[in-house]
Amino acid sequence: MFSFTQYFPITDPTLIFFVVLVVILCSPLIMSRLRIPHIIGMVLAGILVGEYGLGLLKRDASFELFGNVGLYYIMFLAGLEMDMEGLKKNKGKVGTFGVLTFLLPFVLVFLMAVYLLDFHPKSALLLGCIMSSNTLIAYPIVGRYGLTQHQSSTLSVGASMLSLIFALIIMATIVNSFHGGGGAAFWVWFILKFALYISGLVYGIPRITRWFLRRYSDNVMQFIFILGILFFSAVLSHAIGLEGILGAFLSGLILNRFIPRLSPLMSHIEFTGNALFIPYFLIGVGMLINVRLLFEGANIIWMVVCITFFGTFGKAMAAYLAGFLFRLPKVFSNMLFGLTSAHAAGAIAMVMVGRKLALAPDVYLFNDEVLNAIVMMILFTCIISTLITERAAQDIRLMKKEEPEMVRIDGDERILIPVKYPEYADNLLAVAMMMRNPKLKREIVALNVVYDDVNAVKNQEEGRELLEHLQRQANAVNIPMVTQVRIAANIANGIKHAFKEFQASDIVMGLHAQHSITKGFWGQFTQSLYNGLNRQIIITRIVQPLNTIRRMQVAVPSRAEFEPGFYRWLERLARIADNIDCRIVFHGRKDTLQLINVFIRNRHEGVRAEYADMEHWNELPRLAKEVKEDHLFVIVTARKGTISYKNAMERIPDEVNRFFKGKTLMIIFPDQYGESIDHITLAQPLHTEEQTAVYDVARKWIYSKFRRI
Numbered sequence: 017m018f019s020f021t022q023y024f025p026i027t028d029p030t031l032i033f034f035v036v037l038v039v040i041l042c043s044p045l046i047m048s049r050l051r052i053p054h055i056i057g058m059v060l061a062g063i064l065v066g067e068y069g070l071g072l073l074k075r076d077a078s079f080e081l082f083g084n085v086g087l088y089y090i091m092f093l094a095g096l097e098m099d100m101e102g103l104k105k106n107k108g109k110v111g112t113f114g115v116l117t118f119l120l121p122f123v124l125v126f127l128m129a130v131y132l133l134d135f136h137p138k139s140a141l142l143l144g145c146i147m148s149s150n151t152l153i154a155y156p157i158v159g160r161y162g163l164t165q166h167q168s169s170t171l172s173v174g175a176s177m178l179s180l181i182f183a184l185i186i187m188a189t190i191v192n193s194f195h196g197g198g199g200a201a202f203w204v205w206f207i208l209k210f211a212l213y214i215s216g217l218v219y220g221i222p223r224i225t226r227w228f229l230r231r232y233s234d235n236v237m238q239f240i241f242i243l244g245i246l247f248f249s250a251v252l253s254h255a256i257g258l259e260g261i262l263g264a265f266l267s268g269l270i271l272n273r274f275i276p277r278l279s280p281l282m283s284h285i286e287f288t289g290n291a292l293f294i295p296y297f298l299i300g301v302g303m304l305i306n307v308r309l310l311f312e313g314a315n316i317i318w319m320v321v322c323i324t325f326f327g328t329f330g331k332a333m334a335a336y337l338a339g340f341l342f343r344l345p346k347v348f349s350n351m352l353f354g355l356t357s358a359h360a361a362g363a364i365a366m367v368m369v370g371r372k373l374a375l376a377p378d379v380y381l382f383n384d385e386v387l388n389a390i391v392m393m394i395l396f397t398c399i400i401s402t403l404i405t406e407r408a409a410q411d412i413r414l415m416k417k418e419e420p421e422m423v424r425i426d427g428d429e430r431i432l433i434p435v436k437y438p439e440y441a442d443n444l445l446a447v448a449m450m451m452r453n454p455k456l457k458r459e460i461v462a463l464n465v466v467y468d469d470v471n472a473v474k475n476q477e478e479g480r481e482l483l484e485h486l487q488r489q490a491n492a493v494n495i496p497m498v499t500q501v502r503i504a505a506n507i508a509n510g511i512k513h514a515f516k517e518f519q520a521s522d523i524v525m526g527l528h529a530q531h532s533i534t535k536g537f538w539g540q541f542t543q544s545l546y547n548g549l550n551r552q553i554i555i556t557r558i559v560q561p562l563n564t565i566r567r568m569q570v571a572v573p574s575r576a577e578f579e580p581g582f583y584r585w586l587e588r589l590a591r592i593a594d595n596i597d598c599r600i601v602f603h604g605r606k607d608t609l610q611l612i613n614v615f616i617r618n619r620h621e622g623v624r625a626e627y628a629d630m631e632h633w634n635e636l637p638r639l640a641k642e643v644k645e646d647h648l649f650v651i652v653t654a655r656k657g658t659i660s661y662k663n664a665m666e667r668i669p670d671e672v673n674r675f676f677k678g679k680t681l682m683i684i685f686p687d688q689y690g691e692s693i694d695h696i697t698l699a700q701p702l703h704t705e706e707q708t709a710v711y712d713v714a715r716k717w718i719y720s721k722f723r724r725i
Contacts, residue, residue, distance in 0.1 A: 025067060025074040032073060039065060040295040048656060054156075056402050058295050059395065062302020079300040086297025087151070087360070088264035089289040092246050094152050094173045095268025096275060096285070097164040106170060113171050113338040114178025117356050120337075121330025122148035122183075128326040133319060139381045142190055142370050146390065147327030149183035150176055151261075151360035153398055154405035156294065158355070159286075160657065161409040162580070162688075168348045168412070171338070172355035177265055179356075184258045187366060194373050209256040214266070216252070221245060221270045229274065239284050245271065301360050305395045309388045319389040324396050331357040347411040354405030358397045363390055413659060414578045429453055432461040432520040434511050438482055440526040443558035445486055447682075448524050449495060450562065450595040451588045459496035461518045462486045465510035468503050476501050508544035515549060522588070523549070527557040527681075546655055546685045552581055554588075557681040560646070565598050565680065569643050570650040572604035573633055575660040577611045581687025585652060586612060590620040598648075603630040603639060633664045640675035650682045658688055 026032050039061045047057030065072040103110065122144040129140035158169050185206075192202050228241050246267050253263030275282050309316050332353050339349030367390045370382035431448045435441040448460050464479030466472055483499040490497040498518070504510030515523060523545070546553055570589060576582055593600040600623060602612050609627045616625045630639075636651075643649045653668060654661040672681065 024071050026072060027074075029078070032076070032078065035065065035073060036296065036299060039299060040292070043295075056399055058298035059302040059305075059398055062299035063305050063307060063395075064302075065299075066303030066305075068303075068306040068308060073303070075300060075303045079296065079303065082293060082296035083300035084260070084297075086289070086293040086295070086300075087261055088246060088250055089293045090152055090155055090297070091261045091264040092268040093159070093286065093289060094155055094176075095265045095270075096272055096282075097159065098170060098173055098269060098272060103170055103174060106167065106174075109338070109342055110171055110174035111178065112341065113334065113352065114175035114182075116334035116338055117150075117175050117331060118148045118179035118182045120334045121327050124326045124330040124333075125323070128322055132322055136375055136381070138190055138193075138373075138375070139370065139386075142187060142366065142381055143323070143386075145183040145187045145190075146359065146363045146366045147323065147330065149180045149359075149363075149366075150331065150356045151358055151363075152176055152355060153298070153358040153360050154355055154401045156290065157402065157405045157409055158351075161413050163351075163409055163412060166351075166412060168344070168351035168408075169355070172352050173265075175352075176356055177262070180259070180262060183366075184262070187369065188257045191369060191373065206257065210258075213252055213256050217249060217263075217266055217270055221249075221267065222274070225271060225274050235281065235284060238281050239288075242271065242275070242281070242285065297360075301394060301398070304364060304391050306388060306391065307395075309392060316385060316389060316392075319385065320392045320396075323389055324393045327359070327393070328357055328397060328400060345415070347408055347415060350404055350408035351412060354401050354403075354408050357404070358401030359390075359394050360398065363394060410659065414575075429456055429522070430458050430461060430518060430520045431522045431524055432463060432511075432515055432518060433524045434463045434465060434514075435482060435486065435526075436464065437526070438485070440558070441482055441486055442489065443562070444524055444526050444556065445489055446562050447554070447556055447558065447592070449490075449493065450592045451522070451524070452495070453591070457496070459498050460490060461514070461520060462497055462499045463511065463514050464499075464501045465507050465514070466501060466503050467507070468505045472503055476503070506544075508548070511545060512548045515551070520551070521584075522552045522554060524554045524556065527555060550688045552584055552588075552687050553685040554585075555683040555685075557679075559678060559680050562592070562596055562648075564646060565596055565648045566646045567598055567644070568593055568600040568648045568650060569639060570600060570602045570652065571630065571636055571639060572602055572608055572612070572652050573654060573660045573662060573665075574605045574608060576604070576652055576654075576686075577608050578659045579654065579686050579688065582611075583615065585684050585686050586615055587619070589650060590616060590623050592648075593623050593625075594620055599624045599626060601626045601628055601642075603628045605629070605631060633662050636664075636668075637671055637675045643676060643679055645679070648680045648682060649676055650684065652684045652686065655685060655688050 026035060040058075043057040043061045044054045047054050063069050067074055125147040126140045126144040129135040129143045130137060135143065152173065155169075155173075158164055158166070163169055188206065189202075225241075225245065229238065232238065232241075246264055249263035249267035250260030251263070253260050253266075275285070335353035335356060336349045338344075338352060339346065344352075367382055367387050371380055371387065373381045375381060429452070431452060433444045433448050435444060445460070445462070452458070452460065462483050464483055466475040466479055479501040483501065487497050487499055500514060502510050502514055504513070511523065511525075514520075568589065589600065602609055602625065604612075604627075606629060609629075613625070613627060616623055639649070651668060651672075653665050668683070672683075
C-alpha cells in the first residue's frame with residue numbers, strides 16, 4: 017500500500033533548504049494575519065515541521081550549524097546596534113540591573129529546585145544558571161520599532177551580557193569541580209585567560225579592522241571580513257571556557273564605531289541575518305520542542321510550571337525593581353522584562369552540559385525529563401518575551417510623541433522623482449516643486465530607470481531626452497536639478513539604489529495607468545519600494561493641472577500623529593495648499609485633527625484648513641461623495657506592522673478603483689523608523705499651545721487604552 021510517510025523526514029539537502037525557505041517566507045505572512053509576532057511564528061513553524069510535529073524535517077547538522085550562526089548573529093547585532101554613548105552614561109544602571117536580573121532568578125530557581133523538585137544542590141545550581149541567563153530572542157522586534165538605541169534596550173542588552181557572564185562562570189566552576197578543580201589555581205588561571213581575551217579583542221580588532229577597511233572597499237570582502245571577526249571572537253570565547261555568544265556580542269560592541277548604521281555594509285549584515293540565519297535559528301529551536309510531553313504525565317507538567325514560573329517571576333522582579341530604582345516609566349520596565357525573560361539555545365547547551373556530568377554511576381545532573389522540561393520552558397518564555405516586548409515597543413513608540421519639540425521636517429530635504437512617461441513627467445515635477453522648500457535651495461533629483469534588455473540603448477536615449485526636457489522646465493523657474501538615467505534588471509531596485517545614492521528624503525512617483533491602480537503596480541512594485549525604504553513615498557495620479565485644484569481632501573488614519581513621518585507629510589501638503597491657494601480638508605479622529613490644527617495655525621497661517629471627523633478607516637468610501645472632479649484626494653496610509661496601520665488599508669487599491677476612478681489622487685507612505693528623533697536636528701520649541709495639544713492627545717489615548725484593560 018502506498019504511503020507518503022516513506023518520504024519523510026526529508027533527507028535531500030536541497031529539498032530541506034527549500035522547505036526551510038518556504039517556512040521563512042510564509043510564516044510572517046500567516047502570523048501578520050493572526051496578529052502574532054513573527055518570532056513566535058518561526059518557533060511554531062519549527063514545531064510543526066519538526067519530528068515532534070508533522071515530521072517533515074529532522075534536526076540535522078544544518079540546523080546545528082545555521083542555528084549557532086543565527087544565535088551569534090542576534091548577539092552580534094545587539095552589540096553592533098547598541099548606543100555606545102547611552103551605555104557609557106548608564107553603565108552604573110547596566111551593572112545594577114545585570115546583578116539583579118542574574119541574582120533574583122538564580123536564588124528563586126535554586127530554592128525551588130531543592131525544595132519543590134528535590135534536585136541535588138549541584139543540579140539546582142546549574143538550573144539556576146540556566147534561568148538567570150537569557151537570550152535576546154525578542155531583539156529583532158526592538159529593531160523593527162526603531163528602538164535599538166533606546167535606554168531600555170541598552171539596559172537590557174548590557175544586563176543580559178552580565179548575567180550570561182555570571183552564569184557561565186558558575187557553570188565553569190561546577191564543571192571544573194567534577195574534574196577535581198575549582199580551587200585558587202583554577203580561578204587565577206580563569207581570570208588570567210579572561211583578561212587576556214578581553215585585552216586581545218579590545219586592542220587587536222580595532223587595529224585590524226581599521227587597516228582592512230582603509231585598503232579594501234569591496235562590499236563583499238568587507239562583509240566576509242566582519243563575519244570572520246565575529247566567528248573568530250566566538251571561537252576564542254569557547255577556548256577560554258565561555259560560550260561563543262559572549263564573543264559574538266563583544267565583537268559587535270567593538271566594531272560598533274566602524275560600521276555606521278546607514279552604511280551599505282550594515283545593510284548587508286542585517287539583511288543576511290534577518291533573511292536567513294536568525295530565522296534558521298528560531299526554526300531550529302522550535303524543532304526541539306515536543307508539545308506531546310505535556311500529555312504524558314503530571315510530573316513533567318509540574319516541572320515545566322515550576323521552572324517557567326519561578327524563572328520568569330525572578331526576571332520580572334528584577335526588571336520592575338530596576339525600573340523602581342531608576343525611576344523609569346512602567347512601560348520601560350515592561351521592555352526590560354520582555355527582553356530579558358526569554359531562554360533559547362543557550363539553555364539547551366547548559367542542559368547538555370548537565371547530562372554529561374555524573375553524580376554517581378548512571379546518575380547525571382540532568383536526565384531526559386529535565387531536558388524535555390527545559391525545552392518546553394523555552395517555548396513558553398519565548399512566547400511571553402515576544403508578546404511583552406511587542407506591546408512595550410508599541411507603547412514606547414507612542415510615548416516618544418509626547419516630547420515637546422517639533423522635528424525639523426525639512427532639514428534633509430531632497431526629492432526624487434522617477435519618470436518614465438512624458439505625459440506624466442511634467443505633473444510629477446510640478447508636485448515636487450510645490451512641495452520643495454525654496455529656502456534650502458536643494459536640488460530635485462529626476463531619475464529614469466531603463467530595463468536591462470535588448471532595447472536598453474534605445475530606451476536610454478529616450479530617457480535622456482525626457483530628463484533634458486525636465487531640466488529645461490526646472491531651469492525656467494531657477495530650481496536646481498540633478499538627472500540620471502539608470503540601467504537595472506528591476507525597476508523598483510533601480511529606484512531604491514538611486515534613492516540611497518542621492519540621500520533623498522522623499523519619492524514622488526506617478527501611477528502607471530490614468531484611471532486605475534493595477535495589481536502589478538500596487539502589489540509587487542509598490543511593496544518592493546516601501547519595504548526597501550523607510551522614507552516618505554508619495555504616489556500621485558494627476559489628471560488635471562495642479563493650479564486648477566480647488567480643494568484638497570486628506571484622509572488621515574488614527575494614530576498617524578505617533579508616526580515618525582507625521583510632520584513631514586503634513587508640511588508637504590501644507591506647502592502644496594499654500595502654493596496653489598486652495599482649501600485643505602483633513603478627515604480623521606479628533607485627537608489627530610487637534611495636532612494638525614495646531615501645526616497649521618502656527619506654521620502656515622495662510623493655509624485655509626478645515627477639519628471633519630472620520631472615526632473609522634472603513635468610512636473612506638463615504639468620502640467619494642465629497643471629492644469632486646477639481647479636488648485632490650490624499651490618502652495617508654501606513655506600512656504593515658506600524659502604529660497607524662490597519663487591515664482595512666489592504667482594500668485601498670480596490671476602493672480607489674471603485675469609488676475614486678478618474679479623480680486626482682495622492683497616496684502617501686510616511687517616514688517610518690528612519691533616524692531616531694534624538695538624532696534629527698530639532699527646530700525651535702513648540703509654542704505653549706502646541707505643547708498642551710501634544711500632551712493632551714497622548715494622555716487621552718494612553719488613558720483610553722489602559723481603561724479598556
